[in-house]
Amino acid sequence: MFTTTTTTTEDNSSSSDWKFVVFHYVCPSLGVLISTALYMAPLRDLKRCLQKGTLGFSSTTNTTRTETTTTGSGGGAQQQQQQQQQQLNPVPWAVMNGNCLGWLIYAHLARDPFILASNLPGILVSTYLNIGASKLQYLQAMEDDKEEERKRNVQLQQQVQQQQQQQTTQTTTDIIINEDEDAASERTIMTANIAVQTKIWSSDITVTPQDKLWLQILLLWICIVVVVLWILPICFHTSRQRTKQTIGLFVNINLLFFYGAPLQTMQTVVTTRCSDSIHTPTVLLNCINAAFWAAYGIVAVHDVVVYGPNGLGLILGLIQAFLCCVYPKTTTSTTTVYPSSSSSSSSLRQPLLLETRTIDDEHTTTTTTPLVLQGTDDDDEQQQQQQQAADGTSY
Template identity: 40%
Template sequence: MVSAEEAVFDYICPFLGCLIASTLFAAPINDLRKSLRERTLGSLNPNPWAILTGNCLGWCSYAYYTNDPFILASNLPGLVLSFWLNMGAAKLQYLAQVDAAIANRFDKTTEPATTGTTLQENIKESLIYSPQDVLFLRVVIIWSSVLVCVGWLGYFQGHETQAIGVMVNINMIFFYAAPLETMKTVIDTKCSDSIHSPTITLNCVNAAFWFLYGVARRDIVVWGPNSLGLCLGISQVALCLWYPKSGRQEGGGEMEFEPVSTLDADPDDSDDEPEGIHPIPVTL
């Protein structure tokens, strides 16, 4: 017979945690879609999305070794969604770099350092990589190496759960620490536009439920990082309350961009800046 306390902490809390986690992972969808339409990331910080991939992949692995369906159900949707978030952020960063290359090519104040290079060469160079690609690949490579060592090479035979648990905790620290730079920006600018309010709110609620679930199961791998996440989430909520938003849309600015139709143009044939070029800043 399951007691009321066991039902709440062992079943109700993780079930609600699964629902809230899925809502948390889906929180940036509308903002990213808006950014894709406007062709700029604006104030969105995509770095946590790459860490999210490693976080969900690690928790899915931990769920496999602990046979915990709740942890698997709460992280598998986030793993799939994180791929789309990272691809969307990379697209916008590539677009920003291409627009910047075009703008620099036709900027009269540009130093003669680019003399001898064509516009196509500048664009090709801007498409070599984006910051989001680099971060995402680093996360995937690290977790792939860990899973190969644990699951195939057997370096931690008999201690697979502990090994994955340690790595998950390390990843969770980076996941929850990713907004720290944003927090510094908020304090410096005295404006919380760069904090994604829906994500932070759901993050706090999600961390609270999983903290209770980890305490109930006496699993420090679960309650440890979530207690840290809860504290950091509350700190960001406090910053949002202390430094209100300026009223701008979180998904990006109000700029609209026309298709660039002068990619094959020779900049030396005209003294005027061609129409249709609207540079956006490179997001790093």
């Protein structure tokens, strides 16, 4: 009897140790890795935007397939292109920076190394993302002002040309008057250029919207740190536990801005009955990440600040995954048929087909457009030589 009790106790201890390792170390460690991967997800898109100098970019996928007919002369290659226009929204990056800063403060108060490790990469990456977005917005503002300046100069030049055309039908006195008007028009152009240059260097352009939002969020967190960590403990002698709970409350309030994006996305999916706006790999990673952190918060640290927002994030992720199953994605592809090098010159003038397909799980819509490729001069000369040879053979 004593031996049986001892064996049962050892089994329970072994099971308890296994659960302790999983929930105290494995779950938060995997959460750190997945969180870092999620933070770095926008870096590739930002790199594309920086190369183009704008927040909008196009994603294109090309595939090529070669086909040959039974005669061997009508072979060709099919090139499929899938192109999608995307526009980056940099607002969540500013919120991400403030969110990571708040979690770093909370990790210090809670003495939690896993929360600290998961948010250190986040604050570095979000800082880089905000700097990149500010650069792109500044470049866009410069381009808009250059376009405005160009349009204004074109209008003024048109006015000057109209005045010069009127000079041919006027007397000498009128010509002198028109010369004075031309001088006045040139002064107007110079004044307009100076005005545009002044606007380019105004504070409306040098301080971009991303800069304003980022600085406002950082200023808000600085005020929170000063009040909660210094003023309240000195004036009201608040405990460390109370201070930690207050910071955790503000962190969760900051997270509400993150949850606004999935809610808006879900509304778009239900309205359009299409889940193209949901990035499925990101949703899956978010669900796995939230599950790890929720398990860590419930079992290991028993902290509602940890498992509360992550549990809500897990629920939102599962809802988005369900919407992806209910409303399938739509795929649009364009197929262009190009003749092979072995095809004859006459086939170059035959109408080819430009085919566009929109495919989902229920319907397939196909649009076919004739495409005519013109032959080159060498092809024309070769065709004439063949025709002359055929005429000579007929005689």
